[in-house]
Amino acid sequence: MSDRGPSDLEIETRTRSAWRNLSWVWLVPLAALAVTLGVAWKTWADRGRPIEIVFENASGVVADETTVRYRDVVIGSVERVGFVADLSSIVVTVRVDRTIADSLPENARFWVVRPEVSTSGVTGLTTVLSGVYIEAAFEPSPGAQAERFVGLKQAPLVAPGTAGTTITLRTDDAAQLTAGAPIFHKGIEVGRIEQPELLFTRDGVVFDAFIEEPYNELLNSATRFWLTSGFSLSLGTGGLDLSVGSLANLVRGGLSFDTVFSGGVPVTEGQVFELYESEDAARSSAFSNPFENAVELVVEFKDSVSGLSAGSPVNLRGVRIGSVSAINAIVREGDNGREVRLRATLSIDPSRLGLGDDDVEETTVIDFLSEAVREGLRARLGFQSLFSQALVVELVRVPEAEPAALVLLPDLPPQIPSVQSELPNLGATAEGLLARIDNLPVEEVLDQAIATMAAIETFAADEGLREAPDALVSLLDDARGLVGSEDIQALPGEINAAVSDLRTIISTMEQAGAVDQVLSAFKSVDDAANSVTAFAGDVSGAADEVTELIKRLQALTDKANELELNEFLTSARELVESADRLIDSDATRDLPASLTAALDEARGALADLREGGAVENINATLASAGDAAEAVEEAAGSLPEIANRIDLLVNETRSVVASYGTNSNFNRETLNSLREIQNAAEALSKLARALERNPNSILFGR
Amino acid sequence: MENARSQTPVLTAHEAGLIGCTSCGKVHRTGTDRCARCGATLHAPDGKSLQKVWAWLVAGLVVYVPANVYPMLRTTTLGQTTDNTIVGGALDLARHGDYGVALVVFIASIVIPIGKFAAIAYLALAVSRKVRMGPHARHITFVIVEFIGRWSMIDVFVVAILASLVTLDFAATIRPGIAAISFALSVAFTMISALSFDPRLIWDTKYR
Numbered sequence: 001m002s003d004r005g006p007s008d009l010e011i012e013t014r015t016r017s018a019w020r021n022l023s024w025v026w027l028v029p030l031a032a033l034a035v036t037l038g039v040a041w042k043t044w045a046d047r048g049r050p051i052e053i054v055f056e057n058a059s060g061v062v063a064d065e066t067t068v069r070y071r072d073v074v075i076g077s078v079e080r081v082g083f084v085a086d087l088s089s090i091v092v093t094v095r096v097d098r099t100i101a102d103s104l105p106e107n108a109r110f111w112v113v114r115p116e117v118s119t120s121g122v123t124g125l126t127t128v129l130s131g132v133y134i135e136a137a138f139e140p141s142p143g144a145q146a147e148r149f150v151g152l153k154q155a156p157l158v159a160p161g162t163a164g165t166t167i168t169l170r171t172d173d174a175a176q177l178t179a180g181a182p183i184f185h186k187g188i189e190v191g192r193i194e195q196p197e198l199l200f201t202r203d204g205v206v207f208d209a210f211i212e213e214p215y216n217e218l219l220n221s222a223t224r225f226w227l228t229s230g231f232s233l234s235l236g237t238g239g240l241d242l243s244v245g246s247l248a249n250l251v252r253g254g255l256s257f258d259t260v261f262s263g264g265v266p267v268t269e270g271q272v273f274e275l276y277e278s279e280d281a282a283r284s285s286a287f288s289n290p291f292e293n294a295v296e297l298v299v300e301f302k303d304s305v306s307g308l309s310a311g312s313p314v315n316l317r318g319v320r321i322g323s324v325s326a327i328n329a330i331v332r333e334g335d336n337g338r339e340v341r342l343r344a345t346l347s348i349d350p351s352r353l354g355l356g357d358d359d360v361e362e363t364t365v366i367d368f369l370s371e372a373v374r375e376g377l378r379a380r381l382g383f384q385s386l387f388s389q390a391l392v393v394e395l396v397r398v399p400e401a402e403p404a405a406l407v408l409l410p411d412l413p414p415q416i417p418s419v420q421s422e423l424p425n426l427g428a429t430a431e432g433l434l435a436r437i438d439n440l441p442v443e444e445v446l447d448q449a450i451a452t453m454a455a456i457e458t459f460a461a462d463e464g465l466r467e468a469p470d471a472l473v474s475l476l477d478d479a480r481g482l483v484g485s486e487d488i489q490a491l492p493g494e495i496n497a498a499v500s501d502l503r504t505i506i507s508t509m510e511q512a513g514a515v516d517q518v519l520s521a522f523k524s525v526d527d528a529a530n531s532v533t534a535f536a537g538d539v540s541g542a543a544d545e546v547t548e549l550i551k552r553l554q555a556l557t558d559k560a561n562e563l564e565l566n567e568f569l570t571s572a573r574e575l576v577e578s579a580d581r582l583i584d585s586d587a588t589r590d591l592p593a594s595l596t597a598a599l600d601e602a603r604g605a606l607a608d609l610r611e612g613g614a615v616e617n618i619n620a621t622l623a624s625a626g627d628a629a630e631a632v633e634e635a636a637g638s639l640p641e642i643a644n645r646i647d648l649l650v651n652e653t654r655s656v657v658a659s660y661g662t663n664s665n666f667n668r669e670t671l672n673s674l675r676e677i678q679n680a681a682e683a684l685s686k687l688a689r690a691l692e693r694n695p696n697s698i699l700f701g702r
Numbered sequence: 703m704e705n706a707r708s709q710t711p712v713l714t715a716h717e718a719g720l721i722g723c724t725s726c727g728k729v730h731r732t733g734t735d736r737c738a739r740c741g742a743t744l745h746a747p748d749g750k751s752l753q754k755v756w757a758w759l760v761a762g763l764v765v766y767v768p769a770n771v772y773p774m775l776r777t778t779t780l781g782q783t784t785d786n787t788i789v790g791g792a793l794d795l796a797r798h799g800d801y802g803v804a805l806v807v808f809i810a811s812i813v814i815p816i817g818k819f820a821a822i823a824y825l826a827l828a829v830s831r832k833v834r835m836g837p838h839a840r841h842i843t844f845v846i847v848e849f850i851g852r853w854s855m856i857d858v859f860v861v862a863i864l865a866s867l868v869t870l871d872f873a874a875t876i877r878p879g880i881a882a883i884s885f886a887l888s889v890a891f892t893m894i895s896a897l898s899f900d901p902r903l904i905w906d907t908k909y910r
Contacts, residue, residue, distance in 0.1 A: 023753040025898075029761035032891070036764050039772075039880060065782060129780050 048076050048095035049102075053110045053134070055151040058090040060132035061112060068094050068110070068134045075100045075136065092151070094134065104146050108138030111152040118180065123155070156194065164191065165216035167209050167267060169225055169255075171275035174205040176227055176253040183209055183255045184228065190215035193255065206272075209255070218257075222264025225257045225275045226282035258282075294322065295365045296413035297346040299379040299393065300330070303421055305342045307391035308381065314346050315382075316395045322348035324393060345413065346379075346393060366414055370406040372397075373416060378404075381421040467672075475676045721745075722902065754898035755826050762891030763819060769884035774861060778875040787881060788812065788857070811857045811885070814850060818892050821847045822899070829903045840904045847896050854889040858882060 058081060060066070066078040076096035084091050096104070113135045115124045127133065137156065171177075174196040183191040191211035198205055211219060233242050255275065260283045276282035305327060314322040326345040331338055350365045369377070376399045384390040395416070404417035720729045725742035734744055773785035786794065788811045795804035821843055828835035835843075861882045868876040 023750050023757065025754040025757035027757075028891070029757050029764055032761035032764040032887070036768050036884075039768055043772075065784075130782060 045098070048097050049145075049147075050079065051076075051094050051096050051101060051104065051147050051149065053092045053094060053149045053151045054084065055090045055092060055112065056153060058092055058112065058151075060114060060127075061090075061092055061134070062131065065131065066133055068096060068136055069113075070100065070136045070138075078134070092134070100140075102145055103138075103140040103142050104149075105138055105141040105144040106146040106149075108136060108146065108149055109152055109156060110134055110136050110149055111155045113155060116155070162210070163213040165211050165213075165219060165267065166269055167211065167219065168206055168270055168272045169193070169209050169275045170204050170206050170272055171227075172204050174207070177205075177207070177255075178253055181253045181255065183211065183225075183257065185215060185218055185257055188215075190218075218259065219267045220259060220264030221267060221271075222259050222261050223257050223267070223273065224260045224282035225255050225273050226279050227275065227277060228254050228256045228279075294347040295350055295362055296325070297348060297369070298343055298413050298415045299346060299418050300332075300341040300343050300415065301379075301381060301418055301421075302339075302341060303381055305344065305381065305391065307383075307389045308344065308393070309390075312390065312392055313384070314348065314393045314395065316353070319352070321352040321395075322346055344393060346416075366406065366408075369414065369416065373404060373406045375399075376401050377416070378419040379416050380419045475673055478673065478676075724900070724902075751898060751900040751903065752826055752830060755822065755895050758891050758895030758898055759819065759822050759826070762888045762895060765884045765891060766815060766819075766888040767884075769881045769888050772881040772884065773879035774857070774881040774885065775864070776877040776879050778877075780873065785879065788885070807857075810854075814854055815888065815892065818847055818850060818854065818896075822892065822895055825899065837904050841901075844896075844899065844901055844904060851889075851893045851896050854892070855886065858886040858889065 055061075061078055061081055063078050063081050067074045068076040068078070076094050078092055079095050080093040082091050082093070083089070111134070112132050113124045113127055114132050115128050116122070124132075134151075135155065177193060177196050179193065179195040181193050182189045183193060191209060194208040194210070196205045196207040209225075233240070235241075256279070308324060308327060310324055310326055312324040313320045314324060323346070324344050325347040328343055330341055330343050332341050348365070353365065353368065376397045377395055378398045378401050380394055380396060380398075381391045382394040384392050398419050401417075401419055407415035407417070409415065719732050721732050721734065721744050722729050723737040723740060723742055723744055726737060726740040728737055728739045730738065730744060736742070737744055770788055772787065774788050774791060775786045777784045777786065788807075792804050792808045792811070795801075795807060824833065824835070825840055825843055825847070827833045828840050861878045864876045865878050868874055
């Protein structure tokens, strides 16, 4: 083309097809794409399937961080934590490995593992650092593919995947149970219990218990569970029994089980067992359950069966052979029209009757019982124990019972005849006894007793009492001294002499009829006066003088009539009284001379009287007797004076003694003596008064 | 050099019936198969090299996707494992207040690779006349891409160093994620892509 450019070159442009023109380099992006897609696909495939778990509380669960583990292997992670529509609970969305998610059954359990310290130990410690995780427990069931679960509030107590048997226990009171408490068999821990839950449909509490392998083989339908709280105290006929288990047992409580009778059948998962309060209860419960090939009997009672219940024992001579399985009332046509009877159905264990172990034909038992009934076997009610109102059915031999036979009815078990039971009304007796005890005036008696004791105590503590014997002794000594003094001893003799003189005079007078003579003399004077009056009636004029004279005579007569004699007697009595008084008197020693004189005078007068006996002498005698009596009276009148003097002396002495001091021993003794003396003086005046009132006593005795 | 700045078309060796050795630069006559000096195979600039560029670029782009989606670092601290993507890591840093470091990471890991992709793609398009661009601008772009390319591996190096240094067992452990490999591949692919670019095409007018 141009001159300066290079020559035209034949340049052939190879024209190829678009595909053939492609470079091999394009394989690189293709490979990269393939690898990337492969990685993406793997990621997608590994992403897992979302499942939802509903928790009430998901504390610590964090999206993208919290993992889900199955047997401690991570099988997924939390993708999202949200709420359900009404915000009442939390939905945790978890991506779970596809292979695992495919096998998740609906009953898979999920719970959040948190650190936990309990009586059973410390768990979940690793989560303190790493944060919580969700643990899954399930029985893989391929193809289940469940997607929505409800999470547990807390970890199940039995480690998931542990082989064993889960059973259900029922009890009335779970107070001694805590979740995770151990279950023992002969002291070996073989399982544990889960959270007790209240059962609303029935009374009671149910909870699951898990028995680990291989101990679950020990379970059968004859197994009984009982509480072992670790501490048991029982008081029975065998005495006091106290047993304390391990400390852990005390804290956690626990259960034990054992097979209490033979012939149990294997249990199924979730079988319900009753939980008993104690081992005894559990063991005796064997009888409250139907026996193997039990023989049924019925018995009708006329008595009240209050206290008898289904499960009450049936005893044969005290040995338990069965139990009451049912009680019902029936109406019977009896002797007195329709009457209500109570029918108890008894379940008898043939093996307990000693009729072989297991394979006993029912007819054998019935034959045996028929024979026994013919020989007097009867059923009656009895008390289970002394203090219990619970009844038992006793089968006893009553030889004197009316003849009866086992009643075989077509549609009923054989009926065994019953006899009237001899139930003492223990309750009423005890009540009466208590009432009587209650009525005892215990408090009053006690009060009185206390008062008496207090009085005795103060009395005994009184020093005066202690001194009293001494004072008495000294007083007696004094009295003895006084009595022993010659004067006193002489005095009664004198008085006696005087008195006997008096008696002699009186008897002489009576014998002499002195009084009668005097009286008749007076009478004749009277008669004379009367005749003079009559005469004077005839003689008029001199009447007044005569009347005057008559009056004087009458007055004289009255005077005579009335008594120089009485006066004399009184005086004599008073004399005697005075003499009597003097016997005990202190002052007798100093008897006034006037008394002696008076006595002498009296004696003189009496002598005169004795010598006399003539009517003429009477007046003179009487006059002298009156003088004597007056003298005696005077002397007697001085007695009070003596008493007063004694009193005075006593008072003086007392004041003297008082000046020594109030409480000294001497003081008291002296005072006591003085008091005695005073008393004697008082007795003297008393005697005087008595003699005054009844003077005859000294003469004729009381 | 004034010519180079001018917009006047330059006469290329190809147009002059010559062919330059890409290894040592010796010019031979068209039709020569091997370089007389270094023995390298001589080939005329053609669309094939552009195909290579595009292919490697696409591969780099493909691999760049998982590099951003998958975690770059897997940090395990006291039992807690945290996955960090590139962007996530940068955002974490920013959230913790390390804006400077976050910016460096962001530029090194996001801006530069994406810029490189864009630059190479633009260059390739410009060479094939899909977009208008002066040969001098193309040249400068090419130089920049080549220069930056080797620094793009900075992220991968950081991950490699961290993963080998921080292995404190339970306390703290850092492992590279899938994204680290992807990112390394992506960088490698873009470098190859840039290398595949025949700089002679910048000046070639044949495709004009």
